Amino acid sequence: MNNIIKEFPGVKALGGVSFKVKKGEIHALVGENGAGKSTLMKVLSGVYPYGTYTGSITVEGKVQNIQNTSDAEKAGISIIFQELSLSSNLSIAENIFMGDEPTKGMLIDWDSMYSRANELLELVGVRLDSNVLVKNLGIGHQQMVEIAKALRTDSKILVLDEPTSALSNSEINMLMNLLEKLRDQGVTCIYISHKFDEIFRIADRVTILRDGQTIDTLSIDSLNESMLINLMVGRDLNQRYPERKRGTGKGNPILELKNYSLFDYKEGKERLHKINFSLHQGEILGIAGLMGAGRTELVSSLFGAFNGKSEGQIMIDGKEIKINCPQDAMKQGISFITEDRKNLGIFPVLSIKENMVIANLDNIPGKVMVQESEEKLLCNLFVDSLQIKIGSTENKITSLSGGNQQKVILGRWLMRKPKILILDEPTRGIDVGAKYEIYSIINRLVEHGVAVIMVSSELPEILGMCDRILVMKDGTITGEVLQEEATQEKIMSFAVGGSV
Amino acid sequence: MSRENTIQLEETNMNKPGVNSLLKSINLRSLIIVFALIAIWISLQIATDGTFLTSRNISLLFRQMTPIGIISIGMVLVIVAGHIDLSVGSIVAVSGAIAAVMQTQMQMGTIPTIIALLLTGLIVGVINGYFSTFQKIPPFIVTLATMLVFRGVTLLITGGSTISGMNPSFKYIGDGYVSQLWSTIIAAIGILFYLIFEITKRRSKTSKGMNVTSTNWFALKLIAVCAICVLLVSTMNNYEGIPIPVIIMAAIVIVVTFISKNTRFGRRLYAIGGNSEAARLSGINVNKEGLKVFALLGILSAISGLILTARLDAATPAAGNQFEFDAISAAIIGGASFSGGQGTVFGAVIGALIMASLNNGMSILNIPSAAQFILKGLVLLIAVWFDMRGKIKGK
Numbered sequence: 040m041n042n043i044i045k046e047f048p049g050v051k052a053l054g055g056v057s058f059k060v061k062k063g064e065i066h067a068l069v070g071e072n073g074a075g076k077s078t079l080m081k082v083l084s085g086v087y088p089y090g091t092y093t094g095s096i097t098v099e100g101k102v103q104n105i106q107n108t109s110d111a112e113k114a115g116i117s118i119i120f121q122e123l124s125l126s127s128n129l130s131i132a133e134n135i136f137m138g139d140e141p142t143k144g145m146l147i148d149w150d151s152m153y154s155r156a157n158e159l160l161e162l163v164g165v166r167l168d169s170n171v172l173v174k175n176l177g178i179g180h181q182q183m184v185e186i187a188k189a190l191r192t193d194s195k196i197l198v199l200d201e202p203t204s205a206l207s208n209s210e211i212n213m214l215m216n217l218l219e220k221l222r223d224q225g226v227t228c229i230y231i232s233h234k235f236d237e238i239f240r241i242a243d244r245v246t247i248l249r250d251g252q253t254i255d256t257l258s259i260d261s262l263n264e265s266m267l268i269n270l271m272v273g274r275d276l277n278q279r280y281p282e283r284k285r286g287t288g289k290g291n292p293i294l295e296l297k298n299y300s301l302f303d304y305k306e307g308k309e310r311l312h313k314i315n316f317s318l319h320q321g322e323i324l325g326i327a328g329l330m331g332a333g334r335t336e337l338v339s340s341l342f343g344a345f346n347g348k349s350e351g352q353i354m355i356d357g358k359e360i361k362i363n364c365p366q367d368a369m370k371q372g373i374s375f376i377t378e379d380r381k382n383l384g385i386f387p388v389l390s391i392k393e394n395m396v397i398a399n400l401d402n403i404p405g406k407v408m409v410q411e412s413e414e415k416l417l418c419n420l421f422v423d424s425l426q427i428k429i430g431s432t433e434n435k436i437t438s439l440s441g442g443n444q445q446k447v448i449l450g451r452w453l454m455r456k457p458k459i460l461i462l463d464e465p466t467r468g469i470d471v472g473a474k475y476e477i478y479s480i481i482n483r484l485v486e487h488g489v490a491v492i493m494v495s496s497e498l499p500e501i502l503g504m505c506d507r508i509l510v511m512k513d514g515t516i517t518g519e520v521l522q523e524e525a526t527q528e529k530i531m532s533f534a535v536g537g538s539v
Numbered sequence: 540m541s542r543e544n545t546i547q548l549e550e551t552n553m554n555k556p557g558v559n560s561l562l563k564s565i566n567l568r569s570l571i572i573v574f575a576l577i578a579i580w581i582s583l584q585i586a587t588d589g590t591f592l593t594s595r596n597i598s599l600l601f602r603q604m605t606p607i608g609i610i611s612i613g614m615v616l617v618i619v620a621g622h623i624d625l626s627v628g629s630i631v632a633v634s635g636a637i638a639a640v641m642q643t644q645m646q647m648g649t650i651p652t653i654i655a656l657l658l659t660g661l662i663v664g665v666i667n668g669y670f671s672t673f674q675k676i677p678p679f680i681v682t683l684a685t686m687l688v689f690r691g692v693t694l695l696i697t698g699g700s701t702i703s704g705m706n707p708s709f710k711y712i713g714d715g716y717v718s719q720l721w722s723t724i725i726a727a728i729g730i731l732f733y734l735i736f737e738i739t740k741r742r743s744k745t746s747k748g749m750n751v752t753s754t755n756w757f758a759l760k761l762i763a764v765c766a767i768c769v770l771l772v773s774t775m776n777n778y779e780g781i782p783i784p785v786i787i788m789a790a791i792v793i794v795v796t797f798i799s800k801n802t803r804f805g806r807r808l809y810a811i812g813g814n815s816e817a818a819r820l821s822g823i824n825v826n827k828e829g830l831k832v833f834a835l836l837g838i839l840s841a842i843s844g845l846i847l848t849a850r851l852d853a854a855t856p857a858a859g860n861q862f863e864f865d866a867i868s869a870a871i872i873g874g875a876s877f878s879g880g881q882g883t884v885f886g887a888v889i890g891a892l893i894m895a896s897l898n899n900g901m902s903i904l905n906i907p908s909a910a911q912f913i914l915k916g917l918v919l920l921i922a923v924w925f926d927m928r929g930k931i932k933g934k
Contacts, residue, residue: 383816386810389813
C-alpha cells in the first residue's frame with residue numbers, strides 16, 4: 040500500500056500511509072486507538088471503495104482498484120473483523136460458502152459443500168463436523184470458521200483485526216499455532232493487536248502507525264516492549280488545551296466506589312473487578328485504557344445504563360446509593376454523555392430543541408403541559424452560552440456538524456445542572472476547533488465545582504485536561520497517575536499491563 | 540455527506556430565517572395532505588354530478604369516518620412510539636359485544652355501559668402494552684395474537700349471532716344530532732377558545748423576546764382555520780346539525796393533539812420512537828410510556844366500538860373487521876413513519892377523512908367492492924411512495 044490518504048468529514052484519518060508486507064510473513068500493525076489501523080484495513084479490504092481515498096494498493100506487482108469486498112477477495116485479500124460476521128443460525132459449511140455455494144445445475148450441491156467444508160476445517164485444525172450450527176460454537180471456533188472461510192477463496196493475504204479480544208488463553212494458543220502453520224504454507228498475515236505478548240510471540244515484523252502516519256517498519260528482533268510504546272505514543276503535544284486554574288488541593292469527595300464489580304446479564308462474565316476510586320468536587324478525573332479495558336462499562340454502569348449486575352458500593356456525598364436505571368443516576372445529579380453520539384445520543388428525526396429538552400421535561404415550568412415559550416427560552420440560553428452555531432432551534436439536529444451536535448447533547452445534560460458529569464469520548468469525530476470549544480466548556484464547569492469523569496482514548500487529551508488519571512486494563516484499575524507526573528509512556532505501560 | 544455540505548446547509552438555513560420559519564409554522568407536510576383531500580373532494584364532486592358535496596352527504600361522511608378516525612388518532616401515537624397495534628378491530632368488536640349484552644340482557648343503563656366499555660378498552664390496551672414493552676415481545680406478534688383472542692372472546696359473548704335492541708339514549712350517541720342552535724353555540728365557543736389560546740401563546744413568546752411569524756401570516760392562519768370551521772358547521776347545520784359522534788371525535792382530536800404536543804408523555808413518545816436507546820439514556824422510562832400509549836389506543840378503540848354499536852343499534856361478531864388496516868393506512872397517509880418518531884394526530888385524522896371520502900364517493904358511484912379494495916390499496920402505496928421519494932431526495 041502506498042501513500043494512502045483517507046479523509047473523513049472534518050478529520051484526516053490517514054495522512055499518507057505507506058506500508059509493505061512481504062509474502063509469507065506475519066506482519067503486526069500497532070498503534071494507539073484512533074491511529075488509523077482499522078481505517079487502513081478497511082481501505083485494503085474494499086469497505087471504503089477505490090476513489091474515496093487517494094494512493095494505490097499493489098498486490099504481487101499488480102495495482103488493484105478495489106471497489107468492494109468481493110474485489111478484495113479476488114485480489115486474494117480476506118479480512119476478519121473484530122466483530123465476527125457469521126450467521127449464527129446457519130451451519131459451518133453454509134457460512135464458509137456463503138455467497139458462493141457449490142451448485143449442481145440450479146440446485147446447491149450439499150454433499151460437495153459439506154465435504155469441502157470438512158477439508159477446510161481440517162486444514163485449520165478444527166475437529167468439527169461442518170453441519171453443526173455456528174451458534175453452537177464457542178467464539179474461538181467461530182474465529183477458526185472465519186479463517187476457513189478466508190482460506191476457501193485461496194487468500195494470499197489474511198487480515199486479522201484484534202482477533203483475540205474475546206478469546207480464552209487456550210483458544211489464543213490454537214489461533215497462534217494456526218497462523219504459524221499458515222505462514223509456513225506461504226500465506227501472508229497482517230495482524231492488528233494491542234497485546235504485546237502476542238505480537239512478540241508470532242510477528243516477524245512490526246509497522247507502527249500514529250495519527251494516521253506510518254512511523255516505522257521494524258523487525259521484531261530489533262525491538263523491546265518499551266521501545267514499541269515509545270514509537271506508538273511519542274509525539275509532541277501539538278494540540279492546545281485551554282488553561283484552567285487547577286484545583287488547590289482536593290475538594291470534597293463527591294463519588295466513591297468501593298470494591299465495585301460488574302457482571303454481564305447474558306453470560307455472567309465479570310466485566311469489572313473490584314474497582315476502587317473517588318471523585319472530588321471541581322476536578323477532572325481521566326480514565327485511560329485500551330479498547331475493551333472496561334472504561335465504557337464502568338461509566339455506563341455508574342449511570343445505570345449497563346445491562347448487568349453489580350457488586351460493591353457506590354457512595355455519593357458519603358451516602359451509599361443504588362443505581363439501577365438512568366433515572367436513579369439522574370436523581371443523584373449525574374449526567375452522562377455517551378461515546379456513540381450517532382446511535383445513543385441524538386434523536387435524528389427530531390429538532391434541535393426537542394433533542395435538547397428531552398432529558399429536562401420534568402424541570403420545565405408547567406403542571407400538565409410543557410410551556411413551549413419556557414422551553415424555547417431555556418434552549419436559546421444554552422445555544423448562546425455554548426456558542427452552538429445554528430439557524431433555528433426548530434431545524435433537525437442532523438443538519439448540524441458533529442461538533443455542534445455534541446454541543447447540543449452537552450446542552451441537554453447541562454440543563455440538568457449536574458453535580459457529576461461523565462463524558463465518554465467527548466470529542467470523538469469532532470474537528471480541532473470545536474474540540475477546543477468543548478474543552479473550554481468543560482473547564483468552565485469544573486471551575487464552578489462540577490466533578491467531571493472523562494473517558495478518552497486520546498492520550499494527549501487526557502494529559503491536557505485531567506487532574507488525575509486512572510488507567511484500566513481487563514476490567515481493573517492498573518494505575519493512578521497525577522497530572523504533574525503523567526506521561527504518555529507511563530499511562531501506556533499501565534494500559535498494556537506491563538510494569539514500568 | 541461531506542463537511543462542506545453540512546456547513547452550506549447550515550448557512551442556507553441561517554440566510555433565510557423568514558421563509559424557513561414560515562414553512563415550519565404552516566407545516567408543509569400537513570398542507571400537502573389537506574390539498575390532497577381537497578383534490579379528492581373536487582374529483583368526487585365532479586364524478587358524482589354534485590351529490591358528494593351536499594350538506595346531507597358531508598354530514599354522513601363525517602359520521603361514517605368517526606369509528607376509524609378515533610382509532611387512527613391513537614394508532615398514530617402508537618406508530619410514533621415505534622410500535623404497532625393490529626388488535627384494534629377486535630377491541631371494537633369485543634367492546635360492542637359487551638355493550639350489547641349489558642344493554643339487552645342485563646338491562647343496564649347507558650352510563651354504566653359507557654364506563655364498562657372504557658374500562659374494557661383500558662384493560663385490553665394494558666395487556667397489549669405490557670407484553671409489547673415490559674416483556675419485550677414484538678408488538679406485531681403480541682397484537683396479532685390478541686387480535687385473535689379478542690375476536691374469539693367476541694364470538695363467545697355474542698354466541699356468534701348479532702345482538703340488537705339498545706336503549707334509545709345509547710343509540711343517540713351513534714345516530715343523534717346536536718341541534719342547529721347548539722351546534723352554532725359550540726362552534727362559536729370552540730373558535731373563541733382557539734383564538735384565545737393562539738393569541739396568548741403568541742403574546743407569551745413575544746414577551747420573552749422570541750421570534751414569531753409576521754402579524755399578517757398569523758392573522759391569515761387564524762382566519763383560515765376559523766373559516767373552515769364556520770364552513771363545516773354551517774354545512775352540517777344545513778342538514779340536521781353536527782352528528783354526536785363527530786362532536787365526540789372533535790373533542791378527542793383536540794385533547795389528544797394537546798397530549799401529543801404539550802405534555803411530557805406526548806413528547807417522550809416522539810423521543811422513544813426516534814431513538815429508543817437514546818431515550819432510555821435520557822432518563823425516560825421507555826416501557827412505562829409505551830404501556831400508556833397502548834392503553835390510550837385501547838380506550839379509543841373501545842369508544843370507536845361504542846359509537847359503531849350505537850349507530851348500527853347492534854353488535855355483530857364481525858364488527859370492526861379490517862379496522863386495523865384503515866386506521867394504520869390513515870396514520871401513514873397522514874405522515875406517520877414506521878421507523879418511529881414522526882406523525883401527527885391532525886395528519887392521521889385527515890388521512891382517515893381521505894379513506895372515508897374514497898369509501899363514501901365510491902359507494903355513491905356504485906363502484907364494485909373489488910375495485911374499491913384495489914383503489915384503497917393503491918392510494919396507500921402511492922402515499923407512502925411519494926413520502927419515501929421526498930425523504931430520499933431530502934438526503
